[in-house]
Amino acid sequence: MVFSVGLTYNLKQKVSENLGLPVDFFAEFDDEETVDAIYSAIKKAGCEVTKIEADQNAYGKLLDLKPEIVFNIAEGLHGEGREAQIPAILEMLKIPYTGSGPVTLAISLNKSLTHQILCANGVAAPKFIVYNNVNEINDVQLPFPLVVKPIAEGSGKGIRSNSLVRDFQSLKNQVAWVTENYHQPAIVEEFIEGREFTVGLIGNKKPFVLPIVEITFDKLPEGSNPLYAYEAKWIWDVPEKPLDIFVCPAKIPKSLETEIKDTAVKAFQALKCRDVCRMDIRLDKNGKPNVLDLNPLPGMIPDPDAHSCLPEAAMTAGYSYDQLICTILWQAILRNNLQDKCAETSIKQNSRLIR
Ligand SMILES: Nc1ncnc2c1ncn2[C@@H]1O[C@H](COP(=O)(O)OP(=O)(O)OP(=O)(O)O)[C@@H](O)[C@H]1O
Numbered sequence: 001m002v003f004s005v006g007l008t009y010n011l012k013q014k015v016s017e018n019l020g021l022p023v024d025f026f027a028e029f030d031d032e033e034t035v036d037a038i039y040s041a042i043k044k045a046g047c048e049v050t051k052i053e054a055d056q057n058a059y060g061k062l063l064d065l066k067p068e069i070v071f072n073i074a075e076g077l078h079g080e081g082r083e084a085q086i087p088a089i090l091e092m093l094k095i096p097y098t099g100s101g102p103v104t105l106a107i108s109l110n111k112s113l114t115h116q117i118l119c120a121n122g123v124a125a126p127k128f129i130v131y132n133n134v135n136e137i138n139d140v141q142l143p144f145p146l147v148v149k150p151i152a153e154g155s156g157k158g159i160r161s162n163s164l165v166r167d168f169q170s171l172k173n174q175v176a177w178v179t180e181n182y183h184q185p186a187i188v189e190e191f192i193e194g195r196e197f198t199v200g201l202i203g204n205k206k207p208f209v210l211p212i213v214e215i216t217f218d219k220l221p222e223g224s225n226p227l228y229a230y231e232a233k234w235i236w237d238v239p240e241k242p243l244d245i246f247v248c249p250a251k252i253p254k255s256l257e258t259e260i261k262d263t264a265v266k267a268f269q270a271l272k273c274r275d276v277c278r279m280d281i282r283l284d285k286n287g288k289p290n291v292l293d294l295n296p297l298p299g300m301i302p303d304p305d306a307h308s309c310l311p312e313a314a315m316t317a318g319y320s321y322d323q324l325i326c327t328i329l330w331q332a333i334l335r336n337n338l339q340d341k342c343a344e345t346s347i348k349q350n351s352r353l354i355r
């Protein structure tokens with residue numbers, strides 16, 4: 001019996017071909033190598049795999065193909081609900097898929113809504129103010145330094161080393177830059193100053209937490225601020241010259257490890273994430289883990305030198321890249337009771353059983 005898997009994604013384009021867009025416009029989309037690596041992992045497990053670019057023709061293609069399940073890494077084309085678009089279409093077509101649903105994806109792209117849900121569930125997150133434009137800034141109710149970001153982006157879009165502002169004029173400049181270039185409100189957050197970690201989770205009700213990755217700031221170029229911003233993600237750290245700022249597993253005491261892992265699981269559950277998520281956590285001045293950002297569609301670049309943190313953490317836990325993909329797919333298969341339909345594939349055998 002053939003087990004048919006769709007693979008939905010959005011491909012990066014070069015910004016030079018699209019004059020007038022910010023340099024980081026396509027940062028959240030994927031390279032062909034990532035799509036091919038996922039394709040090959042699923043194919044090797046004995047499935048029939050069809051790639052479907054998540055553009056405006058995706059609906060018709062999914063309707064025609066009606067795969068048993070979709071492996072979704074699509075970030076969506078435009079709009080604040082873009083990450084939710086493919087899952088929403090799949091739900092309309094009653095096609096199961098990997099990862100979180102439309103509500104989780106749309107909310108976690110919005111940093112203000114995410115912080116509110118985290119706080120309501122007892123997870124610490126930065127205090128924040130949202131400005132629609134620079135004229136709204138009067139007296140600032142939060143102490144400097146502050147971090148200024150677009151309210152609904154990921155992959156470091158709109159976050160540069162100078163997004164950390166220390167005075168009123170820099171705050172105004174940065175809010176103006178965000179609102180004018182990214183055409184959306186700016187979120188201004190208190191600066192959570194301590195050590196930074198990124199934490200990958202796989203699974204469902206009680207997700208398995210992968211080894212914690214610490215992001216260190218001491219090897220960033222001199223004069224830069226301690227932020228894992230766009231430059232550190234995509235300019236200073238390239239596979240040809242990898243930046244040595246990642247420590248996995250993080251060298252931390254057991255008690256802190258437990259505290260970070262518990263926080264991550266609580267956040268995963270609060271946002272109703274499914275199958276996989278990566279989140280950024282930073283310690284505040286009292287050493288308490290604050291959740292900065294949830295990524296239910298985490299980067300999945302196969303090249304270890306590209307420093308895609310979730311695959312990196314999975315490798316540390318002993319997963320091969322193919323096993324990571326099969327493990328995520330297997331979680332979605334279990335959730336949707338599709339075990340019988342894929343009995344002739346080796347997805348289960350290629351997945352790592354989650355404790
Ligand atoms: N409130 C804050 N306090 C301290 N550092 C922050 C804060 N907000 C952001 N940062 C720094 O900026 C980085 C990027 O911020 P954030 O994770 O919110 O952006 P993103 O574009 O959504 O990231 P991702 O690439 O994970 O999608 C963080 O990893 C952290 O180093």
Ligand SMILES: [Mg+2]
Pocket residue numbers: 155280293
């Ligand atoms: Mg982040």
